Amino acid sequence: MVPPLTGPLAExxxxxxVEGVTLRYHVHGRGPLCVAHPGGPGIEWGYLRAPELEKSLTMVYLEPAGTGGSDRLGVHPDGYTRARHSSHLAALIDHLPVHRVHLLGHSYGGFVAQFHALHRPDQLAGMVLYESAPLTGPEFGEEMMRKVGExxxxxxxxxxVPAVMEAFAAIPAIADDEAMVAAAKGVVPAYVADYWSDVRRWGELREALRATYISGRDxxxxxxxxxxxxxxxxxxLPVLVVAGRHDVVCGVRWAEELHKLVPASRLLILERSGHFGHLEEPELFAREVAGFVLTGNS
Incomplete structure (x- = not known):
């Protein structure tokens, strides 16, 4: 049995x-180290917790600046750039008693992970791009709305469904925490492969979501x-690209493009998942991600 860790990696x-900003992070599980960065930007970390993965890996879940128990920036809601998040990740990794870690970025966290891997590859042993994409902007938005229409x-x-569509339509006008939380909860039925197969379960996820309005501006x-x-x-770096077949945000199109772009990458499509494969297909997700980390990414 792997003994419990102490110090910065204690449960x-x-x-x-970091840079005058207090950041909070959570440690769960035992095994090789994997740092996880949640999405949004602005969604609190709790939705990303993966107990199945914690059976094989020590998961370090960061609460990015501006969310949860971490401080907001002085220029809030602006200034939460990928460069800023990457500098915070660099400080966190340096704080941990390891030389290199695996980094898992979900959704917007995948964008941050890509930036970090491109600018600080020496800190990483490998990376999991989980529901990420190589770009944002009009092309990304058009693809998302096409999938939402489907x-x-x-x-x-x-x-x-009409309320879900209204939540998507309201996203461009979000300007405060209340609107951000409402939108995050409102789009959940479109974010899982089959919301109506277990309305109670996914309804509980909706109610548990917490979020902060982050502008997306520097x-x-x-x-x-x-x-x-x-x-x-x-x-x-070795990279595992993961996407749900039914994800309307960072789906198969973008996963396949990432796989083609990144030389040392593997592609995993979760056939019964949307945007939350770690919750929709937890055993398969954990087996593949842990296997990627534990076997040297071969």
Missing amino acids: GVHTLV FAARHAGRPE EDGEPDLIDDREALGALR
């Missing part, structure tokens, strides 16, 4: 101060747009 809640057509007649108010397509070809 439970920890804090560290969701609406597939579930036409469900009484909840300190000067400029959009922090992403296009990593050219840069990813130079990445030499």
